[in-house]
Amino acid sequence: MTIVVTGVVVAVAASLVLPITARHAGRRLPPAALVPLLTATALTAAACLGFMLCALALAVAARENPLAATGHWSPTILRHLLPVPTALGLTAGIIVGVLAGSAAWRVLTTSRALLHAEHLARNLPPQGSTVIDDEIPDAYTLAGIQGRIVITTAMLRALRPEEQRVLYAHEHSHLRHRHHLYLQLTRIAATANPLLRPLVAIVRHGIERWADEDAVRAVGNRRTVAAAIARAGLARARAQRTNAATPRLALGGADHGTADRVAALLATPSQPHPRIAFAMMGLLLVALLTSLATTALTVHTTFERAEQHTLISTH
Amino acid sequence: MPERDAPDDDATVTAASGGRRDRGALEAAVLALFADTAEALTVSEVQARLGGTSAYTTVMTTLARLHRKGALNRQRRGKAFAYTVAAPPQAVEDAIVARRMRELLEGRTDRGEVLTRFVAELDPTDEQLLTRILHQLDHRNQPPDQP
Numbered sequence: 001m002t003i004v005v006t007g008v009v010v011a012v013a014a015s016l017v018l019p020i021t022a023r024h025a026g027r028r029l030p031p032a033a034l035v036p037l038l039t040a041t042a043l044t045a046a047a048c049l050g051f052m053l054c055a056l057a058l059a060v061a062a063r064e065n066p067l068a069a070t071g072h073w074s075p076t077i078l079r080h081l082l083p084v085p086t087a088l089g090l091t092a093g094i095i096v097g098v099l100a101g102s103a104a105w106r107v108l109t110t111s112r113a114l115l116h117a118e119h120l121a122r123n124l125p126p127q128g129s130t131v132i133d134d135e136i137p138d139a140y141t142l143a144g145i146q147g148r149i150v151i152t153t154a155m156l157r158a159l160r161p162e163e164q165r166v167l168y169a170h171e172h173s174h175l176r177h178r179h180h181l182y183l184q185l186t187r188i189a190a191t192a193n194p195l196l197r198p199l200v201a202i203v204r205h206g207i208e209r210w211a212d213e214d215a216v217r218a219v220g221n222r223r224t225v226a227a228a229i230a231r232a233g234l235a236r237a238r239a240q241r242t243n244a245a246t247p248r249l250a251l252g253g254a255d256h257g258t259a260d261r262v263a264a265l266l267a268t269p270s271q272p273h274p275r276i277a278f279a280m281m282g283l284l285l286v287a288l289l290t291s292l293a294t295t296a297l298t299v300h301t302t303f304e305r306a307e308q309h310t311l312i313s314t315h
Numbered sequence: 316m317p318e319r320d321a322p323d324d325d326a327t328v329t330a331a332s333g334g335r336r337d338r339g340a341l342e343a344a345v346l347a348l349f350a351d352t353a354e355a356l357t358v359s360e361v362q363a364r365l366g367g368t369s370a371y372t373t374v375m376t377t378l379a380r381l382h383r384k385g386a387l388n389r390q391r392r393g394k395a396f397a398y399t400v401a402a403p404p405q406a407v408e409d410a411i412v413a414r415r416m417r418e419l420l421e422g423r424t425d426r427g428e429v430l431t432r433f434v435a436e437l438d439p440t441d442e443q444l445l446t447r448i449l450h451q452l453d454h455r456n457q458p459p460d461q462p
Contacts, residue, residue, distance in 0.1 A: 110428070117429035139433035155433075167433060174431050183428050207431065223452055230449040233434040237442050258434050259441040262448055 003298045004055045004082065008092075010291040011049040014284050015195035018045060021284060022202045025277035031210035032177075037281050038203055039182045042189035042196050044288045046103075049193045051292060053096035055299050060089025062303070077306040082299075103192035110184050118144040129168065131156065137235040141171045143180035158235035162219060163228035169218035170211040170225075177214075179207035205257050212261055226265040233258040341369060341377050346386065346400075355390065355397035 022038050029037070059082040061067050063075035121144045124130045129149035137155040142148045149171040156164055174180070186203040190196040215225045348364055349356070356364070362374045369377075378398050381387040389396040437445065 113429045140430045143429040143431075170433060179431060180429060183431075187428060211431075223455070227449060227452045229434060230445040230452070233437050234442065234445055234449065236434055237437045240436075256438070256441055258437055259444055262445060266448070 003295055004052060004059065004084070007052040007291045007295040008049070008056070010287060011045060011052050011193075012195065014288050015045045015049065015193055018042065018196065018284060019198035019202065021277075021280050022199060025281055026202060026206065028274050028277040029281075030274075031206045031213060033278075035179075035182050035203055035206040035210055037285075038199060038206065039186050039189075041281060041285050041288070042186050042193075042199050042203075044285060044292070045196060046189035046193040048288045048292050049195075050096055050100065052295060053092040053099075055295060056084055057089050057093030057096060058299070059084040060086050061093065062306075071303070071307065073303060073306040078302070081302045081305065099192050099194075103188055106188050106191040110188065114143060114184075117142050118146075120144075121146055121148045124148050124150070129171070136239050137232065139167055139171065139232070141174040141180075143178075147175040149175065154239065155232060155235065159228060159231055162221075162224050163231060165219050166215045166225050166228035167232070169215040170228075173211035173214035174207065177210065179210065182207060205260065208257060208261055209264060212265060216265070222265045226262045229258060229265070230262050233262075338377070341373065342381060345374075345377055345381065349387065349398070349400040353399075355392065355399045357392060357395045357397050359395075361398070 018038075018041060022034075025034055025037075059078065062071060062073050063078045067073075068075050068078075121142055124142075129151060131151050131153060134152035135154050136152060137158045139149070139151040139155045142150060149168070151167065151171075155167070159167060183200070183203055186196075187200050190200050212225055212229065215228075216222050219225060344365060345361060348361065358371065358375045358378060361378060362369060362371055365374065378387060378389075378396075382389050382398065386401055387398045388401045389398045391397075
């Protein structure tokens, strides 16, 4: 009982601490390290919480008859070794059911969106990037097996030649590193464990920063990259004012992503304590994995003992 | 009757044509038809040239939508409208690709996150800040003898 409850506490605490740690690490770790680390930790934290809730629910369900009989578990032993109150087990069961259900739904919608994107990509010319004649400055990467980059003529007109190189380098980075997967996986983890929701915005910002840093490597100048992003953002904002039909992102307004990216590029790249950031993230990951492993082991041995006892007592 | 060509809304279109996929296919078919002809066509003419497989109202809403998107021009001919192609086929295709992409983007950040955009929205404060930063950057990157 205590070990499972401790497991739940560890999972919840880690999920609460993770976004704070992520914000701290975001200023110190290169995005190419931060994003995969965050995604992995988020998935672990989601799996951990799900497992603990399942264990609580199972401890209660396994001592009730249909299940107890099928598994040949002794309800008395189980009640003794894992004294989970029925109400707690039931609550855990309901919560994990809802969370797993919504996570499954998220996996489904994500896969459908990927298929849809793949279908769209196949309708575009086969080269990596497509320039479309459009008066709204816009540029995006479409995820998929092949992936496509779409840039409007208005966006190209808004940028200087070296800034166009920034744009291509940035979008190619998204394609090459399959950035959408990190975002989608984090989103799935955050659906399975809603405490992780703040991580989605951090990962979204992280993949943009990652692509920006790749663009810096491509053009060799941080200021050019910053200028490209600022000019593109301003051109889009201007088009938005003059053209009411400009599409708006639902998440727009609330996030200061574009300005933050420019600021990050212009800041002197001093990363004072990347080791501390690494250590903090690592510690969280280890805590989660340890708690997962010990709980799994305990639950396993408990059920084995309950089963052995039943076998002995029936002879 | 002019009101036969009354503005459509997406709900009617979807209901009439049986879904987005069909709608896209019909738009493509209509545009292909217009690409091959220089004459102005009315709804019933387009319907006939499509082989009569689509309902009159479906063709009508498709034409009205393409007109609204700027792909087709229209003039009054008698009681109905006659449509002509407004732009070269490639530009029309581009407009359609752009629109599909936007459909994927608009309000659907929740639905799979398959698109990543180069720049996000700016709020007025960010816009001011970026204008100032860009001004400084442009100034610094230019040779000193230029203003």
